Amino acid sequence: MRLNAISLFSGAGGLDIGISKAGFDVKLAIEFDAKAAETLKQNSRDTIVLNKDIKDISGEEILNLTKLKREEIDLVIGGPPCQSFSSAGKMRSLNDDRGNMIFEYLRIIRELKPKTFLFENVKQFSYIQIDKSKPKSSPKERSKDSNLVINMLMEEFRKIGYNVNNDIINSADYGVPQKRERTIILGTLKNKKINLPKKTHSNSDTSLPNWKTLGNAIKSVNDNEECMVYMYKRKKYLKLIPPGGHWKNLSPELQKEAMGEKLKLGGGKTGFFRKLSYDKPSPTLCTSPKQPGTDMCHPEELRPLSVNEYAAIQEFPKNWKFSGTTIQKYKQIGNAVPVNLAFVVGKEIKSHLVNEI
Incomplete structure (x- = not known):
């Protein structure tokens, strides 16, 4: 059974490919960069590709273009621009217009109310501060720190009615030949959280295959x-x-x-x-x-x-x-999400949708 997905901030399509392999049909992809959108168009013939600023797109427009009803949207995926949260981008957080794109993601989730969502970003997103003048919390205290962008965002998801789960995961632990740590937030309207994927590879656990090289x-x-x-x-x-x-x-x-x-x-x-x-x-x-x-x-x-x-x-x-x-x-x-990382996360989401009450 194939399920319906909408892709935001789609880039060249790495996340979309993995999600599709996991059993979803990406009905529509939104990408601001003209060349990345062109990449999507020439490879994803069955997906509607919008080369537009997400600020100019409403949930209603997405429904009209895909001819889907809200209750037919199983999953929304996306990784808002990460440069303002990355070390390379000087971690300017919400003081950078790119950082504010997380609120556009939130707006689309609020307007569409999909059954589940996948939010992806750089590792640093898990501990970037809203107000940098305040003291930093220790790793053990981060989950309760209201000054962290991630906690503010997850609270907003909860207000809409989502049960959320989050972590930092390393792509190498899932058979990707690259050490690439990413923050993921998984949201569902069901009572039980979406499980985080179990590791399939390791550089230390002898019961698992070694990391790919x-x-x-x-x-x-x-x-x-x-x-x-x-x-x-x-x-x-x-x-x-x-x-x-x-x-x-x-x-x-x-x-x-x-x-x-x-x-x-x-x-x-x-x-x-x-x-x-x-x-x-x-x-x-x-x-x-x-x-x-x-x-x-x-x-x-x-x-x-x-x-x-x-x-x-x-x-x-x-x-x-x-x-x-x-x-x-x-x-x-x-800028892409490794395909196999998207695939293993997508499998967990599909399993949750199909099996959980």
């Missing part, structure tokens, strides 16, 4: 012509670094030369001059494979990962075509 994902990728390039200076240092290494593998003299003022930055800085390893999951894909602080250098070749390798790590089908320039394609793929 970068090698599992990209060794079979043959067409790597569409790819960014490194300048000579970057290659000069990267060629001295072993697979799985980074700037700290350089001599002390070369570390100073390569890093310069960046040596004064806090943290481990392990994304600088990073060369990937076939034997480990990929680090989290960003919107570009050659940003200085999130380098994604191929294990054997002095180049960033290609567009097709990016797509393989995110588990897009091989025949999925991306629209736009090379930079735009990297951005679409880097």
